[in-house]
Amino acid sequence: MRSTFLKWAGGKRRILKKIDTHIPKEINTYFEPFLGGGSMFFYIKQKYVPKKCVLSDINKDLIDSFKAVRDNPKKLISSLKYFKKKDSKEFFYNTRKKFNENKIFGVRRAAAFIYLNKTCFNGLWRVNSAGEFNVPYGKYKNPEIFNAENIFYASYLLKEVKILHQDYRKIIKIVKKGDLVYLDPCYDPLKKTSFANYTPKRFSELDRIELAKFIRFLNYKGVKIILNNNDIPPIRKLYSKFNIQEIFVSRSINSDPLGRGKIKELIITN
Numbered sequence: 001m002r003s004t005f006l007k008w009a010g011g012k013r014r015i016l017k018k019i020d021t022h023i024p025k026e027i028n029t030y031f032e033p034f035l036g037g038g039s040m041f042f043y044i045k046q047k048y049v050p051k052k053c054v055l056s057d058i059n060k061d062l063i064d065s066f067k068a069v070r071d072n073p074k075k076l077i078s079s080l081k082y083f084k085k086k087d088s089k090e091f092f093y094n095t096r097k098k099f100n101e102n103k104i105f106g107v108r109r110a111a112a113f114i115y116l117n118k119t120c121f122n123g124l125w126r127v128n129s130a131g132e133f134n135v136p137y138g139k140y141k142n143p144e145i146f147n148a149e150n151i152f153y154a155s156y157l158l159k160e161v162k163i164l165h166q167d168y169r170k171i172i173k174i175v176k177k178g179d180l181v182y183l184d185p186c187y188d189p190l191k192k193t194s195f196a197n198y199t200p201k202r203f204s205e206l207d208r209i210e211l212a213k214f215i216r217f218l219n220y221k222g223v224k225i226i227l228n229n230n231d232i233p234p235i236r237k238l239y240s241k242f243n244i245q246e247i248f249v250s251r252s253i254n255s256d257p258l259g260r261g262k263i264k265e266l267i268i269t270n
């Protein structure tokens with residue numbers, strides 16, 4: 001089974017099998033409104049073949065990279081070849097600067113996004129308050145920047161898929177009874193300095209409460225939900241009426257020492 005073309009912090013690749021037991025056999029429309037690397041989408045699309053899929057995220061460059069894979073895989077690969085050939089510490093910082101100054105556009109920008117994601121420290125996509133990507137070079141000996149076959153296959157899997165740059169709440173207008181919504185929001189940091197700022201706006205306590213309200217509404221509409229989160233008392237309290245399963249996950253991508261090694265996470269379902 002093929003997986004994502006990105007290396008996304010908080011990626012779900014390692015726990016797909018554990019989440020699998022909660023996936024209904026018949027899915028009308030599959031929604032993934034906190035897309036990230038989209039490893040759950042690639043898994044579900046290959047194993048369950050949902051009738052329709054709607055993928056979305058608030059990170060515009062991430063969404064544009066998915067669109068480039070879907071619509072322009074050949075051009076994207078030829079651009080990625082250039083980035084791979086040029087890869088060095090100096091080239092990374094140069095590309096990062098041009099990227100932040102919006103001097104790279106279109107499919108080439110999507111290639112730059114994938115290049116930066118694959119060569120930066122731990123696949124983090126962290127931005128400062130001005131929205132500038134600020135993760136340092138990862139110093140990998142031989143980073144796998146792309147795999148052409150994987151990109152073509154991802155492109156095939158993404159055909160006919162709706163890919164939207166939007167806040168997760170926007171799906172409320174189109175989601176219906178019998179659909180599946182898989183939600184993997186940015187976790188609450190285990191301590192305040194954790195890296196959870198994927199976008200200029202952090203996921204605050206208020207966001208957590210808003211998300212719980214949104215999920216209760218989906219539940220009321222008869223939508224099947226699967227939510228991943230970390231195991232902290234406020235999360236358990238917010239979802240006390242849902243089914244809660246504990247799982248142990250090894251996390252290597254985490255700048256927070258409390259979050260490294262095996263940590264407990266939750267799979268919350270209705």
Ligand SMILES: C[S@@+](CC[C@H](N)C(=O)[O-])C[C@H]1O[C@@H](n2cnc3c(N)ncnc32)[C@H](O)[C@@H]1O
Pocket residue numbers: 008009010011012013033034035036037038039040056057058059062166167168169184185186187198199
């Ligand atoms: C933990 S990551 C998802 C990881 C993904 N499941 C994977 O396997 O790679 C969370 C994602 O939520 C996105 N995000 C954060 N706030 C959001 C919001 N309000 N609406 C939509 N997406 C949001 C971030 O840009 C990030 O890509």
